[in-house]
Amino acid sequence: MNHQKVMTSYLLAFIEGLKTAGIKKVVISPGSRSTPLSLLLHRDQDITCFIDVDERSAAFFALGLIKATDEPVAIVCTSGTAAANYYPAICEAEATNLPLVVLTTDRPPELRQVGAPQAMDQQQLYASHVKRFVEMTVPEASDELLRYSHWQGLTNSLHAQQAPKGPVHVNFPLREPLLPDLAMKAPKYTSSTIVPSQRNVDISLLRPLLGKKGLIIVGEQHDIKEAQHYLALAEWLNWPIVGDPLTNLATSQSSTHYLKQSDLIFSETTLQPEVILRFGRLPVTKNVLLYLKRVHAPTILVESAFSWQDQLQTTNYFIEATITEFLRSIQQATFTKVADSWITAWQQEQELATKVLAAQPLLKEFNESAATVALVNQLHDSQLFVANSNAIRFVDRLTATNPNRVTIHGNRGVNGIDGLLSTTAGIAANQAQPTFLLIGDLALFHDMNGLQMMKQYQLPITIVLLNNNGGGIFSFLSQQTLAPEDFTPLFGTPLDMDFQHVAKLYGAQYHQPTSLKDFEALIIAAQQQPRFQLIEVRGTQKEPVDLWETICQEYQLALGDTHG
Amino acid sequence: MNHQKVMTSYLLAFIEGLKTAGIKKVVISPGSRSTPLSLLLHRDQDITCFIDVDERSAAFFALGLIKATDEPVAIVCTSGTAAANYYPAICEAEATNLPLVVLTTDRPPELRQVGAPQAMDQQQLYASHVKRFVEMTVPEASDELLRYSHWQGLTNSLHAQQAPKGPVHVNFPLREPLLPDLAMKAPKYTSSTIVPSQRNVDISLLRPLLGKKGLIIVGEQHDIKEAQHYLALAEWLNWPIVGDPLTNLATSQSSTHYLKQSDLIFSETTLQPEVILRFGRLPVTKNVLLYLKRVHAPTILVESAFSWQDQLQTTNYFIEATITEFLRSIQQATFTKVADSWITAWQQEQELATKVLAAQPLLKEFNESAATVALVNQLHDSQLFVANSNAIRFVDRLTATNPNRVTIHGNRGVNGIDGLLSTTAGIAANQAQPTFLLIGDLALFHDMNGLQMMKQYQLPITIVLLNNNGGGIFSFLSQQTLAPEDFTPLFGTPLDMDFQHVAKLYGAQYHQPTSLKDFEALIIAAQQQPRFQLIEVRGTQKEPVDLWETICQEYQLALGDTHG
Incomplete structure (x- = not known):
């Protein structure tokens, strides 16, 4: 597909999104960079266009349209100070909660901050005065990117209409040549197509x-x-x-x-x-x-x-x-x-998975995976903080259900490994239940100062440390294919840390069980008599990967037998 | 002084600053909130005022004034969208490097985000398009605040004129009533009064x-x-x-x-x-x-x-x-x-201070203060990173000159205690000279993970730890007067940390010398054979305070004897 068709498809998908979200009127201030968006909107039979050559006036005119109809309106302008002229009306729309969708067009990234004429920084142009700023990607026409463009048109326009209503800003980097293909119809792609109901279940x-x-x-x-x-x-x-x-x-x-x-x-x-x-x-x-x-x-x-x-x-x-x-x-x-029959079919697959896991001999030996399973099995009326990277995946993949009122916590907002001990300490400081933390060595190291909070407030937290000496998660990911001289320093990152010293430093009891039975006994005891302790489970980075691959193969085989 | 006189003094001081920085022309767009600033500028005989009722036009008019004369120009408007109308010209001034001083007036903080009419967020209103945004404080008329107001007028206008020239934004919160006292002359206050020379030594x-x-x-x-x-x-x-x-x-x-x-x-x-x-x-x-x-x-x-x-x-x-x-x-x-005679008088005071310090018996015993002095005395052709809070103050107050090419480093940009070990590690990784770090226990705890970098890259850093078990600096500050039940948990913050375990954890050699002689021997050895080690000096939070007070008293007495 040539540049013209790619750009046209991408913008048509966006316009479909606008329409799905209820945009019926657009105020256009003519300019060069905005040409393709303006032309395609102008040709669209579902959209009423108004043309106002002064952007300041155009934006205030749009506020009038919104006030009269209570429907969202989009405004379109070219790059440069044109966009700055929208500012007074945007501030007014913000203060009076009017759903104004601001569409500015811009030079593409390679023409920014290089002295190109009329290029100014349009990122976050309206500062705190819009509900959301979105920088679109440069047009592409894969199914995924068309869906993305549609979704941006749809969700940003809906966002403007969410209470409290207000202006949103979408900035389009567009490359020359700027003339769209006016013969093209809206492209085909998988997309969100139905207007959402708001704040009630229709x-x-x-x-x-x-x-x-x-x-x-x-x-x-x-x-x-x-x-x-x-x-x-x-x-x-x-x-x-x-x-x-x-x-x-x-x-x-x-x-x-x-x-x-x-x-x-x-x-x-x-x-x-x-x-x-x-x-x-x-x-x-x-x-x-x-x-x-x-x-x-x-x-x-x-x-x-x-x-x-x-x-x-x-x-x-x-x-x-x-x-x-x-x-x-x-x-x-x-x-x-x-x-x-629908639920039964799924239940059979669940039963098969349960059987494969139960039969796995490695989960009866003592290793990081087996310890994770044993930990979750032994808990009742407790809370468990599951660290990011391997720990949450082990719990997700390997453990069975445990209906004994165990509350599981994590920091999965942005998946950081930088504050897991401190968050666990905050949870424990607030709860009477025994508290457990399942965590890898790298995540524990990251927030080691969190141990001082556990010590200082005498929090009876049991830390189960899965120590595979570094970034075990990467052995599950594509980086594992790298040569050791790249993998080990950049991803394996062995810390060679003696966690017995860590425990001593912060006054935590230290255990390094050598059998699953001993480990289980420690977990049971921790619930009977909660205390600040560190239970270290030694592992290797590769072991859990091999185990998971084996389980997957065995499940596949078992499934084949069933179907056969 | 009543509200009117306070506001008038404050704004007159600001205007004096503008004039000192070379502002001769102002473009005013009338409005209510800007009344006092507009009136005072209008009455000023050194300022030529132009009135333009449309702020968008006013700002572009100001650009013309600047282009014609190459002199800075200020623009003044009222609150609300008036200020947003300046945006197009500000973007143009930014792109063409014109020294435009944007003065917007605003509701005072107590009338913001409470639904007051015409109140919108004017903080960082022009986002990345001004060189600097300054929120002025609400008018006061102490000598200090008048000097502040003058200084803001002066330095922000100068900042606009510094290469690359460009717009700056100063926002004034003003309380009602808004009429200034037109009979007042510029108030008296200590201030910067002479135009600076730029980029050359006049x-x-x-x-x-x-x-x-x-x-x-x-x-x-x-x-x-x-x-x-x-x-x-x-x-x-x-x-x-x-x-x-x-x-x-x-x-x-x-x-x-x-x-x-x-x-x-x-x-x-x-x-x-x-x-x-x-x-x-x-x-x-x-x-x-x-x-x-x-x-x-x-x-x-x-x-x-x-x-x-x-x-x-x-x-x-x-x-x-x-x-x-x-x-x-x-x-x-x-x-x-x-x-x-001028330098001799100062030298006599320096000699006296040297004598008092040299005679101080506590500096011959072994404590944090004495160790600091001994450390600096023993160094040659080395580098010393001095941590924030007590460490840098001890070095500043107590040590003598040491002309043996010792380079002293610190993180005094914003005086944090959060990355001192890591910064020291970065310095040591880049230098052949022996590296020392003088640091308190709280600062060491804060960046303990920096020790992993020292271990990982085998950096031969000698850490001299002044361990007074918590925030020793606060014993020098006004917080020391608090009762222990407030002081200890909030400022004393004892960590009760055994740093021998810390050394072991990261593979650093550990020493806890018990005499000044042993300590000095360790410092000498560290320069002959640099290695990764932790030398702990135990102290108390109060001890250095008492010592410093004694030294001050003795100096005062000695000075009295000389004068007498």
């Missing part, structure tokens, strides 16, 4: 989907009470439900609809849903993500507050509701539940 | 001062070569020179003009300079700061690049020059040196 839209073969995907941290609502929803709909350790679906109570071994199951399953119901962001589980990229089904995204964190950009129905609100609406709706 | 202005009784104050980090230029300057002018450990004046070579014990000397001296020559920011030495606040003399500030970091806001002559450029110009000037 069951009339969803009802046709409720009796179909559905799949529930839950992300982000949830407490045990919320987790129970999610499980109740799954049973009500008779759909399988998936969620990583932080969702606490696995530890709040038993449910036959919950698929604990999702990383294993979704690596192989051929079951095909007719509808996907997602809550919040995606879980950590990699094979769930790959499965969702592979299958295509109408997707409902539910968020408790509008942020549309849709990494896949495939949402078709957007619902703003808490799980409590959503569950109540579903329970009030009339629909025929999907036949049991 | 000796004609300074020559009358060079033969007077002068005092040189050097701040900030300087290497040994620069330090030698400063000392050469002092000898050329026959003036005493003062500078803290980071200036390396005490360790680059011997100079009879350098006052090492400035904290002691300036606490008591009655000598009065006729001119003060300052380089960069002020040194750490507290009594130098208090002395400069007490004495008033024409002040020359020299900076190698314009930033006018004048905490005292009393600069009369501003010179933009490196020490090399400045020294060369002074050496080429003709003037009669001040009589020797």
